[in-house]
Amino acid sequence: MAAHLETELNAAVNVINATGGKGVTGHSRALSARPDGYTLGMTTLELNMMHWSGLTTMDIDSCIPLMSINEDYAAIFVLADSPWQNVKELEEDIRQRPGELTASGTSAGGAWHLALAGWLIEAGLQAEDVTWISSTGSGPSLQDLLSGGVDMVCCSLPEATTLLEAGKIRALGVMSPQRAKGYEEVATFAEQGTDWSLGGWRALALPKGTPPEIQEKILNALHRIVTGQTKVAETTFPEFMEKSGFDYTYRTGEELDRFLRETDAKFGKLLTSEAMQSVNQDPFNPMTFLWIIMGLMAVTVGAIVVQAQFQRTRESGESSVEKIPISARGVISCLLILGTIAAYAFFAETVGFISLCFASMLVLMLWMGVRPLWAFVCSLAFTLSIYQLFTLALRVPLPRGWIGW
Template sequence: MSGHLTRRALAGGAALLATPRLARAQAWPSGPIRLVVPFAPGGSTDLTARLVAEGLGQRLGVPIIVENRPGAGATTGTQVVADAAPDGQTLVMSNIASHAISPALYPNLRYDPVTSFTHIAMVITNPSAWVVNKDSGIKNLADLVQAAKARPGGLDMATSGAGSSNHLMVVRFCELAGIEHTHVPFRGAGPAMVAVIAGQVTMMSDSLPSAASHIRAGTVRPIAMSSAERHPGFPDVPTFREQGFDLSSTSWFALSGPAGMAPAVVERLHREVMAVIATPTNQRRFAEMGGTPGDMTPAEFSAFVASEVARWAPVVRASGATVG
């Protein structure tokens, strides 16, 4: 993007041509910016959006209105942004559900996760932690596989919901390990964690931000982390790869807009988002939540979304979860 600007600055003869585009870039932002969160208030997508909105609003000098449009696996709110004008005034908090899993889950989706959007900036990524009841005697994935083989119907595995990235990880793992499992979905991570603490369900795949406090408090035992490398906040928890399973997955929260946004606006937004997540306070908040600040150019992020879509589609099919 910066290359584009430089080229334009150098090409004096193109000044006339460039003027309208420049004017458009200067006119942006032309008022409050709508940031659509495709989930209900209080979840991790919502929290991330509000953190970004606070800092971004200050830097851009306009209010950022966070608008929750939950529903249909995050596709309802995402569709709204896909249909909006690409003037930079309407953005969406894109995430693994809206842009990687739901496209495979909802066959009648009207948007394409890659081409219907301008992907701007990765905000935060976080791995999943697999935790077990602390009296279960399971200390690692090998124990888990053994326990699963010993029980008819396999091991009980809790997740925050059918079709969530955590559910799909469980499906993929059991394929790799050649074991059966009984998937026990809950409405959200909270009730599922209670069931694991109470010992009603043996194991849970949970995203790190919601599992972190329980792991730190020792109420559940972590047995594996889904990141490619060990997580700096939890250096004692081995990854799946270290334990012999070729599995890694990170959940992500990012900023996207409708397709066809002006490159100058995209460049400015990307720069400001990077500045917002780089402040020491936000770095500390992200670390507390167990997340890693995003570090991708808009082009890299677009390619990443495409790779995520390709990667989750077969897993969704294997899980048997479909909608519509």
């Protein structure tokens, strides 16, 4: 998408993958950016979920959704040699021995977990009848499935294509209204007797407050891209999505808005319901690991102190620690260096890289006793070459500020 936007808008488009935090990270980063049209967010299903579970106040009203470009539905995968042939058999087995089977696919409380839990409840079971093993994504979950670590994985179809085609795993069913394009052999849940569907969506959105003419411009570019009017490496966007096995369903304007609101209401009902409470609970206290580390730390520090005492009595005064003589000059040097870094963190955005970098290098060099002319030439040459290198050669933007290009 970024590559297509790049050709269409005739400007460099950098993709930043802001992962983690159940989607809070990425969304807050994109939606709290300066609304100047230079930051676009790829919002996802999590935007419908986060605010219901109290993670954030961000919801679909915190952004201007432009266009949704893809919808992928959840499916359930098991090992090729597992006993279950369809969703009904799996359901029966879960009923026989609740709490014994394990599933994975995303973090606990994530979209795919919700999909599985929703299905269980729809089938008249409890959400916690299958133990959800929290994971970082579909890739690691599928690997865990292969090694026998979990019994089933719930994720979207394209994510599992490789293993499906290799015959290592089977798809029992897909949670979509109709069978998915490219995966016609996988039956839907509705066909197998449980009326349940859940899918994820991806939509490009702008931060609230972006001027209408900029919205218009980007939306126009998007329209041209999804209708196959742009080509990158001889491939149009729809062709690329088709090849990669991703679904492509475009929604814009009113339709997108309605779709997002419907999904939001559906998740609101799901996530606030009594039966779903267990889904939102963390499997363990967040402090578990922290306390273990703290405990080990205390033991180690204790041991170091004891050892130091022991050695001191034995070596009696013979210090092995290399002592650096501390001079006032040295301390000031250190403070200047730290000051330079802090100055960059606080003022670079307004002052700009070139002025700030040049000034701080000059000060540091003069303080350290470099001849003035030499220091001036060095700082100027260094500042300019770094700026040139990063902004032009590597296309990593540095703050522009007062002077820049």
